[in-house]
Amino acid sequence: MSEGGLIGILLGYPELILFMEYPIEDVYQDGRDPDLHVHCKDDNTTNNTCFLQENETSTLVVTLFFMFMDNLHTIQQLLFRWKATEKQMDQRSVSLEWIVLDRGSLNVTTDTPGIYLLAVSLISPLHNNSFILSIHKQVKVVGSIDNVTAFFTSGNNYATLSMNADGSYSTQTLEFRVLTMVEANFLIDFGDGTTDIFLLGSRQLNGYGASAFHKYYAAGEYHAKVTAFNELFNATEVFDPFYVQVTPTGLSLMMNTSIVHKDDYVLFSATLRTGSNVTYTWNISGEYTSQEPTIIYRFSTVAYYNITVIAWNKLGRQEAWKIVNVLPKVKPLYILTNGTVFSTETDINFTAVTEEFVRWEFKWQFGDGTSRGITRKSIIKRYNLPNTYSVIVTASNKFNSFTSDVHTIFVQRKVIPNRLVASPSVVINSNVSFYCRINSGTNVSYFWNFGDGTKRLGKYNDTHVYKREGEYTVNVSIFNNVSSAFLTKQIFVVKKPCQPPPVKNMGPLKLQIRRYEDLYLGVTFEATVICNISQGLKYHWSFIKTDVTYIFLPARVENSKQTITLPAFSLDYGNYTALARVQIIGTVVYSNYTVAVEVKPTAPVSVIANGHHHYIDKNTVKHFILDGMASFDPDNPGSHLR
Structure with missing residues (x-):
């Protein structure tokens, strides 16, 4: 049998080449059987399986071990009989014929990955006690992973984030599919921080592949990747970006003014009730602008403008629109007040100032939730609460309308x-x-x-x-x-702790006396003096009029004691403050005792002398003399009365 034919029988592929590297000679001892092993020469062996790389020459070697005793026989020529069985994917085996060689190694090269079962037997036909040793070995030819295909079976690279029955959010279960041309297993990272998933590859119609199933729980852009690997090779492939989004709903379009004039800048704002990863497309009468949710646009001509905004993502779109009537530019309207800061409960006069000499109706908005419409330019407003208020006025008639800038006023409460x-x-x-x-x-x-x-x-x-x-x-x-x-x-x-004397007023807050009465006052204390008063207390009395002038007391009045007696007629009619300074001797510490005193006038006393009961009739004429010289004024003894 030729060498090429031999290899074809062995592995079923004409590309396999046999190399007979060296003759195997060894000794055999009577009564002792040798031990036979098959291994990969490059040591690529795991669990009794040799892993061979496609398109590279690898060597299978038979090793014979003898147990040596005392007597050794002469060297015998040994023969090796090889048999190849191709392992099919349905787990059936196809047996090929035996091949007898006189070498103990087999070199193979193949460009087709697969699993093969090899059997080798050792025979010694020249030995009297002929024996056969057999061993089986699985050889796996591993292919390099040059191409990994990763895709979404749904055909879409996006999914909807929806609310579940328990109130949580997630996508539906998504299938991620991976394929390779050679046998491999897979490790998938879904790009959302969850644990990587191991997948066992299986034979597919067009290679080896596997599927993974996953849910996303938050909106975002995810970059999943898969690593395909076998015993000798690995390769990584990144999925196309996958988008988890919330469907846009409830689009509304707002603008910051209701009246627009030529050359005005207007702020437009688009808002959604729900939606994520949303792009906004604005169309202002055929002119496309920014893709942001808000834009500022200057209206340079007088015309009607159609404002349209579309909010969209991969799941859906919403559209909203407004018609804006741009009016001719008018002369300014502004608000005039007599200041910008006012106290509560103060009447504020607001005046609308405009150079337009036409009849207007003015609608005032005062910034506190109230408004009022009048035909006069001026209006009076009172604020009860302190705050900052933004006031505007709109002037309008059946032909035109325009609004003033904000006039800010500050209202404060008095101290x-x-x-x-x-x-x-x-x-x-x-x-x-x-x-x-x-x-x-x-x-x-x-x-x-x-x-x-x-x-x-x-x-x-x-x-x-x-x-x-x-x-x-x-x-x-x-x-x-x-x-x-x-x-x-x-x-x-x-220098040392010393509190003022705790003086106390025992009487009424205001003392009323007649001018003819003596005035008696005294200082009392409501608590113990917290100070060293070993040197005593010093008192000094004085009386002060309402015009803050001091009264000169009579020389006979002692005003440096705890009590004071002011003789009658010492004070004129009126109100006074009696002040007693109580000082701790040896310090600067003192207290003031005060009491209000009112000196009230007394009516003069009328005394009629020589008055008697006289009985007269109507026909009798008599003369009587009455004496009032004993009458007097209690407040001013000796004064002349008339």
Whole structure:
């Protein structure tokens, strides 16, 4: 049998070539059988299978192992008998005839991948004790993966993201198909971060292939890829981009004005109720513009314009349109007020100013949800809440209409102060906290004057450190654009803690007396004095008129004690403030006790002397003398009465 024919019988392909590399000679020991192995010379063996690469020569080698004992026989010539069986895809086998060679290696080359079952037997016809050893080997010829085809069986590279019964979103189940010309398995990455899927390749009509099934759970553009691999080769192919989208629905077209004049710039905005990966196509009377959801367009001529927008993606499209009537350009309309900042509860006069000398109807929109239409150019409006308001007016008649620019006004609430809160006495070089309380006011600013030369803008609360002892007057100015107020407070800065005496007014807030009455006043305390008063307390009384002038007290009046008695007739009629300064001796700390005093006038007392009961009749004439010299004025003794 020829060498070429031999190989053809072996593997069924005329391209296979046999090379007889070397004679196999070995020794055989009586009573001991050798061990026979078949392996790939390039060591490409796994699980008793040789992997051979197509179009490359590979070597199959038979190895004979003997168990040596004491006596060795002479070298014998061994014969190898090869048999090839082609393994079909339906798992049936086709047996070919045996081939006898005197070499122990078989070199094969083939350009057709496949699986072959080889059997080799070892015989020794020259040995007295003839024996046959047999071994079977599976040979797999592996082809290189040069072409991987990846495609979507639906024929579309997009899918709809829909809501499921449980409220979640996903696509329908999608089939991804992969094919190769040679036997291979596959690993698919769907491009959405999920775990890669392993697929076992199977024989198809036009090669080897597999299918994978997957759902996407979010809209987006996905790039899936597949890796095909076998025992010796691999190749990767990327699917075409796959789009998961939401169908566009509910398209609406809006514009930022209802009246358009020549050369006006108008903002158009397209909005969808649902939709993803949407492209917008605008058509303005045959002129195509941007693909964004909003555009700004300048109308350069007086005409009717057809504005159309189409929102579309791979799943569907929506269309909306408007007709815009562009009017001739008119002279400006604007709003005039006597300022831009007003307080609440203030009447504001708005005037519409235009150079068009025609009769207009003006519709005002005041920015607070209210509007009003009048034929006069001026209107009065009052705002009750502080805020920023955008006011516009539209002038119209049966021929034309135009709208003013926005006129912005600011409404603030007036400042009403309450009090300035701080500790009345603090230790030198310590932080002092001040709190300014107000009853009302918006957009308020605060300017602090701490009485030691430090002045600054701040917030409603502030802190300060005093470096010297003494008495300081703290002033905070509270203001906004419509009002201002201020609060003051006296504080004492001392070396050691010392609080002002807690004086208390035991009587009424206002004391009323007659001028002829003595006035008795005294200082009481509502708590213990928190200070070292070992040197005592110092009192000083004074009386102040409503015009802030001081009253000179009589020399006999003692005004440096805890109590004071003011003799009658010391004060004229009117209102006074009695002030007692109570100071802790040895410090600058003091408190003021005040009480309002009103001196009221008393009516003169009339006294008639020598008055008696006289009985007279109508016919008797008598003369009576009455004496009123004893009458007097209690508030002014010795004064002349008439």
